[in-house]
Amino acid sequence: MNLPNKLTIVRVLLIPFFVVLLLLGHAHNDDMTLRIIADVIFIIASLTDMLDGKIARKYNLVTNFGKFMDPLADKLLVCSAMICLIETKQLYSWFVIIIIAREFIISGFRLIAAENGIVIAANIFGKIKTVTQMFMIIILVANIPFAPLQIVGEILKWVALVMTILSLVIYIYQNSAVLKEQN
Template sequence: MNTANRITLARIALIPLFMLSFTQWPAWLADNNEFIRFLNNYGLYIAVGIFALASGTDKLDGYVARKYNQVTNLGKLLDPLADKLLISVALIMMVQADMVASWAAVVIIGREFVITGLRMIASAQGIALAADRLGKWKMVLQVAAIIAVLLGNVPFQWFTSVRVDSVLMLLAVMMTLFSGLHYLIQNFKMLNLNDM
């Protein structure tokens, strides 16, 4: 297994650590365990760090794969899967913690299901649908919005009364919808749906 794929797998491996850190454990468990008490007090900040680190590896594995000619079919499968898992897990846990509206999570996760379905249909027909620039901007906005919401609008609250975290999440949802529709329109015509 090459270095680029190892970086992608490390991103996937960070997801359970994010979940462990993000979870607010029951008081009876925290009372009897120093580590759980530490997680209840500081776990959210650790979760933000893990999420930011995992998100950063998305660019790193792509750079390594291209620079050292390590582009593989496994990498093409794992890289988008890792992104979708990371974003989806973060949003689901944030909805459970009442930090994000459920409709926003449904839009973002639903878009990924639709685009993945389109790519699977295309792949079955021997067509490779590449990610586009809007999809990359969508990912950047989603990551920025999730980090801002996890931090509770810090540091923006020190400079403005505007809920920048909420604005970023709204922009992420809008970009998710726009990029999804653009991707569908651009690529749907390439498919031969009569064969299905």
């Protein structure tokens, strides 16, 4: 159990605390203290995502556990946050369904590729999608009643949605050979 894998586990363990604090903050008339603590937890969890990958690559600590758990932890964190934001009425369910559907499609694509001995690395559009989603979540969770921040949150929603769809289309286009039958 190396440091990058420990950071991934910490990310997963932070998710329930984030969810409980965000939903309690919402239930208690948008208690800013609880929402800010939830936001700090989300930011810390998001930073472990960036940090574990950098450490694993720099010090050659890449493991099968990390290859499996790191993307799973990211999806759990982001999807949990977005589902909670449906509860707080800050995101629509159709919006979150599109984002989760993209993750299922990409995961299925990677499984098919792996069965054929092909490893498909994340591309820049997927990374931009993830960063955009995380910034959107940070702004929405904080829910600070300051008009410019509210506008930034709305813009980030649409940018995140566009990047989700765009990254999916590009990913499928670039890797379409994976879907072709090989005899």
